[in-house]
Amino acid sequence: MSKLDWQLGTVVSIVPETPHVKTFTLKLPRWTPHLAGQHYDLRLTAEGGYQAERSYSVASPPEQAGEIALTVELVDEGEVSGYLFEGVGVGDELELRGPIGGYFVWRGLPGSPPLLLVGGGSGVVPLMAMLRHRRGIGLHTPAVLLFSVRTPDEVIYGAELEAMAQADPTFTLLLTYTRRAPAGWAGYQRRLDAAMLAEVVGRFATPPQCFVCGPTGLVESAANGLQAAGLPPEAILTERFGPMGG
Ligand SMILES: Cc1cc2nc3c(=O)[nH]c(=O)nc-3n(C[C@H](O)[C@H](O)[C@H](O)COP(=O)(O)OP(=O)(O)OC[C@H]3O[C@@H](n4cnc5c(N)ncnc54)[C@H](O)[C@@H]3O)c2cc1C
Numbered sequence: 001m002s003k004l005d006w007q008l009g010t011v012v013s014i015v016p017e018t019p020h021v022k023t024f025t026l027k028l029p030r031w032t033p034h035l036a037g038q039h040y041d042l043r044l045t046a047e048g049g050y051q052a053e054r055s056y057s058v059a060s061p062p063e064q065a066g067e068i069a070l071t072v073e074l075v076d077e078g079e080v081s082g083y084l085f086e087g088v089g090v091g092d093e094l095e096l097r098g099p100i101g102g103y104f105v106w107r108g109l110p111g112s113p114p115l116l117l118v119g120g121g122s123g124v125v126p127l128m129a130m131l132r133h134r135r136g137i138g139l140h141t142p143a144v145l146l147f148s149v150r151t152p153d154e155v156i157y158g159a160e161l162e163a164m165a166q167a168d169p170t171f172t173l174l175l176t177y178t179r180r181a182p183a184g185w186a187g188y189q190r191r192l193d194a195a196m197l198a199e200v201v202g203r204f205a206t207p208p209q210c211f212v213c214g215p216t217g218l219v220e221s222a223a224n225g226l227q228a229a230g231l232p233p234e235a236i237l238t239e240r241f242g243p244m245g246g
Contacts, residue, residue, distance in 0.1 A: 003032065003100070006043065008093045012067065017156045021122065022085065023059060023071045026094060033062040036133040037105035037126045037211065037239075040068060040098030044083055054080040057126040057213075057239075058099065063136035068096075071156065073122040104239040106130040106211065108139050113235075115143040116200065116208035118192070118222045123214025123241055124156050130211065131164065131171070144172045144208070146200050148192055148218060150179040174200065192218060197225030207231060213239040 009026030016022050039057045060069035075081045088094065104126060106115070115134070117127040124147055134143060149155050155175065165173040176188035176196065188196060201208070210231060212222045219238045226236050 004097055006095045006097045009068070009096045011088060011090050011092045011094065014088070014090060017071060018154050020074045020154070021071060021156050022074075023069050024084065024088070024094075025060070025067055025069045026096065027067045028096065031066050031068070032099065033065070034058050034068070034099035034129075035102075035105040035107060036061060036129040038099035038101045039126070040070065040096045041100060042070070042080065043095040043097075044080060045095070052079050055100070057129065059125045059128050059132075061129055061132035061136045063133065068098075071122065071125045071128075073156075104211065104213070104237050106133070106209075108133050108137050110139070112139070112141050112209065114141050114204050114206060114208040116204070116210045116226075117143065117145045118148075118197075118210065118212040118214075118226075119145065120148040120192075120214030120218035121150075121154070121241075122156065123212075123218070123239070126213055126239065127211060128157055128161075131161075134171075135164065135168070140168070140170045142170050142172075142204065142208075144174060144200060144203060146174045146176065146192070146196075148176050148178060148214070151177065152180070152182045172203070192222050192225065194225040194228050197222060198229040201226065201229040201231065207235060210236045211239075212236065213241065215242045216240045 007030050009028045012027050013025045039055045043053045045051045056070040058068045059071045074085045119127045161173050178191050181189045219240050
């Protein structure tokens, strides 16, 4: 059996993260440890045989043996995300294959450079797997998450990220609100730009390894900004979600 063979995962829990985002935890009969940043393919088959296949990053760390958590954002008129939101309950089975991907991964080896994670919307999912893995192995290499969200309601994993930042002085959470910030917010309130990225890079004593994930526009502006801040292209790994994704 290879990891590219399909297997049937059973949904063991569904947790709403925001009004448009849910986390599905699936128990897998042939679970193998993944690397933080990898994804699974999920395939739906309709009665007539029509199939639709999409990729979803693993949100859980490899330490969570036997199961994977997928965090799915409901996309307007989305075929697969719409079905997952409305048609899937605890106990249902879904066809999956993985883990897949060898590029956008963080292994968390001792002596790794500091981590700069930049995400927008559901692009935070693979970055969360990296942060959970970092916590799981007790590695305290400095890490910063710069997370672009539209409104306070849309901060995926908000409570867990806040708690992680409170508990670990080597982890910094930076949110930027692009449409509406909470009352009294003193942090960033705009889309990612070169000045913001230069400021964030300036927080590191040694050059960080960067992982950038989200919609295409955000990924492009973040990657350009990070290079303009002096980081070499090989220190910037990117993954695009969405219509131009792949
Ligand atoms: C490697 C990889 C990992 C991914 N991981 C995740 C993940 O962890 N969580 C997650 O929610 N998604 C993730 N995605 C995106 C996911 O694969 C689907 O593209 C997404 O769920 C939409 O599929 P759909 O069938 O619901 O929409 P579709 O029916 O394919 O599209 C419906 C409409 O929405 C547009 N659209 C498609 N995708 C997006 C999008 N992401 N944002 C805005 N508009 C879109 C389409 O152009 C179309 O107009 C990942 C993609 C890749 C390539």
